[in-house]
Amino acid sequence: MPAEEFVAGWISGALGLVLGHPFDTVKVRLQTQTTYRGIVDCMVKTYRHESLLGFFKGMSFPIASIAVVNSVLFGVYSNALLALTATSHQERRAQPPSYTHVFIAGCTGGFLQAYCLAPFDLIKVRLQNQTEPRAKPGSPPPRYRGPMHCAASIFQAEGPRGLFRGAWALTLRDTPTLGIYFVTYEWLCRQFTLDGQTPSSGTVLVAGGFAGITSWVAATPLDVIKSRMQMAGLKQRAYGGLLDCMVSSARQEGLGVFFRGLTINSARAFPVNAVTFLSYEHLLLSWG
Numbered sequence: 014m015p016a017e018e019f020v021a022g023w024i025s026g027a028l029g030l031v032l033g034h035p036f037d038t039v040k041v042r043l044q045t046q047t048t049y050r051g052i053v054d055c056m057v058k059t060y061r062h063e064s065l066l067g068f069f070k071g072m073s074f075p076i077a078s079i080a081v082v083n084s085v086l087f088g089v090y091s092n093a094l095l096a097l098t099a100t101s102h103q104e105r106r107a108q109p110p111s112y113t114h115v116f117i118a119g120c121t122g123g124f125l126q127a128y129c130l131a132p133f134d135l136i137k138v139r140l141q142n143q144t145e146p147r148a149k150p151g152s153p154p155p156r157y158r159g160p161m162h163c164a165a166s167i168f169q170a171e172g173p174r175g176l177f178r179g180a181w182a183l184t185l186r187d188t189p190t191l192g193i194y195f196v197t198y199e200w201l202c203r204q205f206t207l208d209g210q211t212p213s214s215g216t217v218l219v220a221g222g223f224a225g226i227t228s229w230v231a232a233t234p235l236d237v238i239k240s241r242m243q244m245a246g247l248k249q250r251a252y253g254g255l256l257d258c259m260v261s262s263a264r265q266e267g268l269g270v271f272f273r274g275l276t277i278n279s280a281r282a283f284p285v286n287a288v289t290f291l292s293y294e295h296l297l298l299s300w301g
């Protein structure tokens with residue numbers, strides 16, 4: 014039943030997401046704030062000021078949006094591959110598509126999911142960057158009270174286009190790197206699987222995990238720029254555009270700035286993407 018599979022896919026996507034979210038908060042903070050000395054320092058400070066809850070800020074929207082984002086990514090990828098190679102998912106093990114086709118299909122999926130992801134991602138980043146501890150009597154309330162309030166305030170202050178701030182950087186980040194994502198996954202699966210056979214669950218977990226890491230390594234420089242452009246509207250320190258943001262970040266902080274959050278991104282990527290690919294493959298198998 015497609016509806017059941019959809020729910021199962023959403024739940025396993027959500028599981029991966031919850032697992033990865035604390036890493037994601039630390040990453041966003043390291044990328045956009047200069048008060049932390051490193052991963053451990055950021056974790057300790059977050060825990061001291063905001064308790065464990067601090068790591069889970071901004072999570073409800075990604076959970077709700079992962080259903081849309083994941084189905085666009087995997088659905089477009091699979092259908093693009095069908096259009097390119099005329100083989101359905103079931104036939105692909107017997108007649109494996111070329112890596113060029115896998116790459117093109119991955120880029121197409123990545124391009125389209127980026128636009129669905131953009132407003133959700135913006136709200137996530139804005140909420141994750143609120144470092145105020147949870148409502149203490151007497152302390153000023155945080156700027157955004159929650160995701161809906163955040164969306165409404167951005168809409169009011171910056172207009173509908175405000176919700177798509179950083180969307181270009183996000184599209185540039187995701188188009189080629191999701192091509193790399195599916196190529197890495199396919200390549201690793203084929204290395205550990207006999208011709209024509211279905212990869213084992215262990216292979217799918219490892220291939221999915223490494224596909225996540227590889228694509229995040231490639232995506233990190235644009236990820237930093239994306240997060241900064243998303244925060245720019247708030248700080249009134251608007252950049253002239255993507256290039257301006259790149260140049261001024263590199264000038265002020267050196268080239269190392271493009272690799273901020275790389276370690277934490279990779280640590281997060283393995284479990285998240287291992288779980289995502291395992292559920293994807295299982296769902297398609299049970300669909301027959």
Ligand SMILES: C[N+](C)(C)CCCC[C@H](N)C(=O)O
Nearest residue numbers: 187190191228229232282285
């Ligand atoms: C393309 N880029 C590297 C940005 C993401 C690729 C992995 C996507 C996955 N949902 C995750 O959150 O890890």
